[in-house]
Amino acid sequence: MQRIVIVGGGYAGFYAAWNLEKKLRPDEAEITVIDPRPYMTYQPFLPEVMAGSVEARHAAVSLRRHLRRSKVVAGQVTRVEHARRTLRFRPADGDDVELGYDVIVITAGAVTRKFPVPGIAEQAIGMKHVEEAVAIRDKLLTAFDRASVLPPGPERQRLLTVTFVGGGFSGVEGFGELLSLATALLDSYPELTLADLSFHLVEAAGRILPEVTDGPGRWVVRSLEERGAHVHLNTQLVSAVDGHVVLSTGQEFDSELIVWSAGNAANPVVAQHTDLPVDERGFLRVRADLRIGTEAAAVPDAWAAGDDAAVPDVAVGTPGARTVPNAQHAVRQGKHLAANITAVLRGREPKDYVHQSLGVVATLGLGRGVFQYRRIVITGFPAWLLHRGYHVLAVPTWERKVRVLAVWVASFVFGRDIVSLASVQRPREAFVTGGVPRPR
Template sequence: MRKILIVGGGYAGFYTAKKLEKHLRRGEAEVTMVDPLPYMTYQPFLPEVAAGGIEPRHAVVPHRRHLKRTHVVTAKVTRVDHATKTAVITPSVGEPWTVEYDTLVLTAGAVSRTFPIPGVADEAIGLKNIEEAIAIRDRLTQNFVKASNLPAGPERDRLLTVVVVGGGFAGIEVLGELRSFASSLVGQYENLSFEDTHFHLIEAMGRIMPEVSLKTSHWVLKNLAERGDNVHLDTQLSSATGGVIQLSTGESFESDLIIWTAGVMANPVVRTTDLPIEERGRIRARADLRIVDENGEFVPEAWTAGDVAAVPDLTGGGVGGFCVPNAQHAVRQGKLLAKNLVAELRGESPREYIHKNAGAVAGIGLYHGVFQSGKISIKGFIAWLMHRGYHGLAIPMWERKARVFSNWIINFLFRRDLVGIPARDVPREAFETFASRPKA
């Protein structure tokens, strides 16, 4: 049987494996998928996870539960030598081993892209995985607990100040969701008020959310301002050392929660391969999702898709002529990639990927949303419902959809759960504190 190795189990990798299970005949190919995590994260839900709108486990799709005919390996791929068609797999425990394959599918996704700004690496937290969203929620709830025991002053202000860097969809959504979450938290503390909380968004460009029209982005700015948020446009973060935020405008304040959403880059695993990489660090690809070299010639038995790939946008709408790194493209590319793999296996011609952006929808806090498709723009409560409806149905697998919608129904009936569990970062602390030890 043909041995197909899928590197990465995110959107593109998961959908490639899932659709291969559907289209492959029994005994036609053996599929192995390798990813360091045992689940796919549905990233559009991360802002709601951070704000307590969705249970964290319901925003991920477990690989082994939903990939019945795929050999799932939870480990890292640390080397790919396509010349010899071998890959080195390194588990978290145990010795690395080498596997042989016939066909490679590189769908390793993207990671947060940062800049060498003092303090960012030490103080900030990203929003690319479920663990980060959980940590943001726990940090904010614990900061409210700490602040409630302090008198008004700089230390309390620091605890109740949230900074989001990056004015794209992820940044605006997490800012809006956390503002709604904080407004609910304030009601639980008699000595804290809405005015004690401070939310800042820092964006280097002169506008936010480039995926929507300028008019729509202005509405979002107005909405955020009415809810007490401070948006700093044409402003760069100069330093975050020790939690002291210094802006290019000269403004300075302190924050105990700094969230970085200012861009992504291809997973560095591509640098451990012998495959061609373009100037932005992505794998070079043709529109049919085959990997190509610098001369445009395809590399035999090598395919790619998703955020790690530089796939030409045949609609002409992509930045620099390539598909932008988002879930819309990753999901659809993964589905087509599976069909193309089967077609190539059966001696048929692969199809080119072409998808015109279906529009953009964002939730910016409870009952606030925005939708944009062409010249059509919808704002407010209706757009918020559209956001929930779209993403509630878009998360893979019906059992996941049911869990997400159940979360929303329960929150509507009983209000969202405001409890944080900050001690989950140090689960043995209580046990160690009181545990009996042998006498010296």
């Protein structure tokens, strides 16, 4: 029996394990999935979690519930020594544990790319996990409650100022959805007006959404600006100390909420703590068949996919091209991993991963979106419907599809839920204080 260890339970890891369970007999392999979180996050839903259009738990797929034959281990892998066929992982409690394997699959995913901007580490919230999306939503709702009892002035303006750093898909989608939520909230806060809101999107490049062509990118900028947003192109964040935002253009303002979505960086475990080959950026060198290695030689019994792997994009036909690190590729790479690992274990040759892009689609808020497939561009409400239709089909398991659809129907009939549960971040405060306000 082969011991298969999958490092990372994200898209690629979850789909690899899920499909290995279907393809391999119980006596062929023992599958172990190691991840600090016991669930897979469906990241395309995070912007809608922020806006209250998707319940937070519905954007997470339980590994233990759906991987019935795999052993799920809650821990952080700290070292991979493939020469010895061992790895070390760190559970939440106790010492590091060493684990042996026969076949390793690394789908650990990338981490948020950060820059040494003063104040960012203390002030900003990322956009990779469900907990972050919930925290962003709750912070905005709490800011509305606080601002509604204040007179017009600098403090009210600070509370209702939101800054997103990064104009990629996750940043633009999150920005558009949160702007949609904030605008809708004004109906419930008669003390506040649209002029009180100040939303800023900061992008170092000269355009946003690099996955689409220039025309749709410009349309998105115009659409956001028509809704009152400020889009700062060719602009860098210089400082965010104590929430005081300083831009490279010289503009300064105070911002209660700062969201950092400035791209991905190599997972440090992959980049620095493994004897497997990595490229100059710290991503695993991967062949077209998803085996780790080069075209000249594959590393035996080592596979990788997803955001931590430099997977050749065979479909585009350009030498050196790599697949885009998005959910569309990660899901299909996970399925392809399972098929290739099964083939090799049964004495057959693995096949190259080839996937023609299905296009790109983004939500920009309730009823607004953009879609592009080659030269076909759709904007507005039809694109938003395409976005919802695609992702409700793409989210794994029928149980999650039904739950998400039910929330969408309820939101359509009754509107979005605007309750903030920010107090869950301090669950003992009410018990300790007994309801007595804390001294200022």
